[in-house]
Amino acid sequence: MGWLEELRDRIEITRRKAYLDNAGAGPLTKDAVEAVTNFLNKWQVEGEPWELALDHIVEAKKVFAQLIDAPSWQNIAAVPSATYGLNALLSAMEFKPGSNVVVSPLNFPTGIFSFHALKSRGLIKEVRVARSVNGYVPLEEYERLIDDNTAVVFVDYVSWITGYKERIREIAEIAHARGAVLISDAFHAVGVLPIDVIRDGVDALITGSYKWLLGPHGAGFVYVNDELLGSLSRLYRVGWELTITR
Numbered sequence: 402m403g404w405l406e407e408l409r410d411r412i413e414i415t416r417r418k419a420y421l422d423n424a425g426a427g428p429l430t431k432d433a434v435e436a437v438t439n440f441l442n443k444w445q446v447e448g449e450p451w452e453l454a455l456d457h458i459v460e461a462k463k464v465f466a467q468l469i470d471a472p473s474w475q476n477i478a479a480v481p482s483a484t485y486g487l488n489a490l491l492s493a494m495e496f497k498p499g500s501n502v503v504v505s506p507l508n509f510p511t512g513i514f515s516f517h518a519l520k521s522r523g524l525i526k527e528v529r530v531a532r533s534v535n536g537y538v539p540l541e542e543y544e545r546l547i548d549d550n551t552a553v554v555f556v557d558y559v560s561w562i563t564g565y566k567e568r569i570r571e572i573a574e575i576a577h578a579r580g581a582v583l584i585s586d587a588f589h590a591v592g593v594l595p596i597d598v599i600r601d602g603v604d605a606l607i608t609g610s611y612k613w614l615l616g617p618h619g620a621g622f623v624y625v626n627d628e629l630l631g632s633l634s635r636l637y638r639v640g641w642e643l644t645i646t647r
């Protein structure tokens with residue numbers, strides 16, 4: 402069996418259907434089904450496999466760190482969903498009075514809503530939505546919108562709606578020149594495109610597993626670089642499950 406056949410063999414649905422990109426959930430692999438089933442069976446028969454769960458989480462963080470070329474697995478948090486991860490991160494960030502946030506209209510709505518929620522709570526002053534032309538946002542638009550009061554530039558790595566791959570590195574350079582951080586939702590990129598968060602200048606990245614990591618719902622990741630991690634307040638996200646560890 403060639404590598405492609407071997408891969409397809411581990412994805413049950415390919416026996417009956419041609420799986421096209423529906424931009425919703427990816428096809429589930431046998432590996433994911435087996436891992437979840439084995440874990441639940443063990444729990445059912447022997448009691449909660451707590452130590453095993455912790456080992457799995459650390460292992461998953463290590464593999465994910467490699468996938469996005471993060472410096473360490475300790476920059477990775479395991480979260481239940483991309484949306485949860487973004488909100489956990491935002492709720493721990495400190496914003497200077499008068500801050501604005503610049504977002505792309507090609508982003509999945511989850512992030513846009515989160516920033517509007519920050520605005521309605523008075524934590525930021527403005528959400529600036531960039532204008533797209535022919536399905537993408539020209540770099541000049543970011544130059545125009547990002548200023549010294551911009552706290553965050555939030556751009557999806559690949560757009561859920563057009564499939565456009567953003568010029569993340571160049572956008573990050575514009576953001577950094579004005580002192581803003583670049584956060585990217587990479588749900589449509591991880592597992593498909595090579596990602597290097599250092600090369601791309603990404604300060605924080607969020608994703609879930611159920612698209613092109615071919616995993617289930619309920620498992621996502623957040624990457625936060627050292628500098629941003631050091632500035633996060635622990636006041637807003639406290640609890641035993643806080644999963645960014647140092």
Ligand SMILES: Cc1ncc(COP(=O)(O)O)c(C=O)c1O
Nearest residue numbers: 482483484509511561586588609
């Ligand atoms: C780019 C993007 N981000 C986030 C989400 C939602 O992720 P979650 O269900 O993990 O919160 C989606 C769902 O389709 C998405 O396309």
